[in-house]
Amino acid sequence: MIDASATLAVDTGQAAREITLVDPADWDAWSAACSPAVCASLAAHRMTGKAGATAILPGDTPEDWSALVVASPDDRLWSLAKLAETLPAGTYRLTGGDPGAAAFGWALAQHRFTRYRKSDDDRKPRVLLVPEEAARAETIRLVDATATVRDLVDTGAADLGPAELEAEVAALATRHGATIDVTRGDALRDGFPMVHIVGQAAAAGREPRMIELSWGDPAHPRIAIVGKGVCFDSGGLDIKPSAGMRLMKKDMGGAAHALALAGLVMAAGLPVRLHLLIPAVENAIAGNAFRPGDVLPSRLGLSVESTNTDAEGRLVLADALTRAGEERPVLILDFATLTGAARVALGPDLPATFANDERLAADLLVAGEAVGDPLWRLPLWDGYDDLLKSDVADLVNAPDGGFAGAVTAALFLRRFVPKGTPWAHLDTFAWRPAAKPGRPKGGEAYGLRACYQLLKTRYGA
Template identity: 70%
Template sequence: MTRFAPLLQPDRGQPAHTIHLLAPSEHDAWLATQPARTRASLAAQRFAGKANTHAVITGEGEDWSIVAAVADRTSPWTLATLAERLPPGTYRVDGATPPALGWLLGQYRFTRYRPAEDAAPRVLLTDAAADIAETLRIADAVATVRDLVNTPAGDCGPAELEAAVEQLAEHHGATVTVRRGGELAEGFPMIHAVGRAAARDRAPRLIELSWGDPQHPRVALVGKGVSFDTGGLDIKPAAGMRLMKKDMGGAAHALALAGLVMEARLPVRLHLLIPAVENAISADAFRPGDVLRSRKGLTVENTNTDAEGRLILGDALTRAGEEKPELILDFATLTGAARVALGPDLPPLFTDDENLARDLLAAGEAQDDPLWRMPLWNGYDEMLVSDVADMVNAPEGGMAGAITAALFLRRFVPAEVTWAHLDVFAWRPSAKPGRPKGGDAYGLRAAWSLLKARYS
């Protein structure tokens, strides 16, 4: 049973408080039909039908209901504010039940280090019983991302990411292969270089999960798993390091998406790859100016140790391509330039495949989980030129930083494989209904919608 299962139940006529949903434009006409006592009560509560507000309509004894003004009844976040603010109890919506995802995620709490102040459940009875299982799966996947990203690096290092993958594999009967520490030096030299400065119990590793019928279409999911990023010898300032527990957000997305694929038993051959490292500082840290060899054989002049995510992804993408998948999706908290361009809520999407771009953008719009396509512009490839190696990892000047990072990754993906890169923030800097401040999933529901449409 999922963590949210008790909060969403089929409506079989159980006792419940009714929620009346109104568009703000419907408020005046609706109010005119109400008895004087109701109008007086709503006036006392100053309910004027403004979006995302609600009021209590009292009845006889314990019989009471809710009136709520909502801007868009079809949004997955329609019920989120109510789930956060209503008294504990059981509710049903008058008329068709809107999407229930917001009702569930509005009750998400991160409780690893302190109990929730308001943990009493709000249960929703829904007339859309056929949607319950899918809604619960998605809510659990989003909560998985939030939990992993919210957990500080001291409790979520490479070993803990490995344990999370092992737990997922055990639940679904998948196979896990892990290469750790010195094992990486020969076959995955960039992963090894980035992670080798960390303490022994936080050694770098490449975590691979395989699941499904080998005869089914192969899909690879790759997630950047930098459990903490000091910036390396090109050390970050304190303000830039404050949230670097979230630098494994790409791994959290890929892991959660893999869970959705397996839970729904999508007919694919799934390959999940998480290069997990801590970009630490020690006498053995890799240096600016070092030339790194990659699994693909390309050499990379390391011009900035704080551009480490693309290095570990390069080796992981090469490994993914060796299995000849028909699709690779990678998720990474890769560049600050993406946030400057599009802010925290809108992940840039990079792909050379027009059909994949179209389908992902359409899925994001349909799921209220938007993406924005940015160019893999060949004209900027020259920014990756090195004087001593095949390429640099971080061009000078910082211009087009999200694009050049994506162009770097593209060099490690076989030309015949369809690939998309999502540069996700994995953090919500301020709260919205159903989306508290802290770790969050971006593009996850869009990617899942795409996979379902392609492979169901």
């Protein structure tokens, strides 16, 4: 495993091979000015100036070679990722000097999830030079946070249940001097009843729990970060088909995002009072599993009719959001792999983003654009609120008919957020279905850097 810190170094004038980055719009002019040897090499590579193309360029001697990549400014974040995966180990410098955002893609491209593979990886890092230590350190923090999300999501459910998720939060708390509080057993039944009921069918050792981490000066603005921690989702008694269950190890992807974002906040020392909440459960099948038609009590006091046991994530999030709101935060952010409807509407790359505050919604979209981590806003459409009505309880967890599934799920969560508290909900996929340079197939962080950018902008120095 290559540590991210080994992939970037501060440029002090040390020897390094050059990487030239060319915009496709500038290709004709750039290639026309090349030396005969470089022109011949480009012809041999059949280079046409298409974005994503790479080549090795000859120098005056066989050892004096450099690298070329054609990249659009719109894809600057990942422009060097392919080279980071394919160039020989060594030290490299961008001809323009500062790689900027491309340093993130360079470093992350060298990360591998190796937990289940035979340890025969003898790779050495490709080192990219950056102009200053502050930018290097921040990039490494972002790479490590993204790798954390990927690794947690890629881990099989047998190795990452509620207890292991708790251990991850405890380790994070230890690293940053935070405190951790975990509610289990009878205390969970009384304090977080929907978390208890959703997870009560899990086997011994995989019991449900509410995990809370607190950090920072109580005098600073309080922010709450909430993540759905369903470590495996069978669908419960409304069991998923095998194809739908195949990737349900990733149903704790919201918790992975929340944990990684909390780590970024603490590592940066943002002047906030942080409250991380992760309801950790397994939605299992047993004789005591909750049923369709059951009416569940909630921490807020609202009763919820279970119309679909496969709509469990919003139940555990509801208790967590209630707990977050009790501390009167100035901001609540939640992450959840919540609905297939969001993926049908927006695909895997764009987290469906809901917000009850116009300024927060606008700031989130701007933050995502600024760091190349786009979000897409969907409406909290009041007209669909009636779809949550129940004949026997205060509301249902999943309306019949399937219309606007991502919207009605967000409307359900809104019932448990205190009025007047700015709140954003990211319905994120947490999975990349096809590989791209620097982005292997598997667990993925969507919306993480956007939310961190928002917090830095609002609360950073």
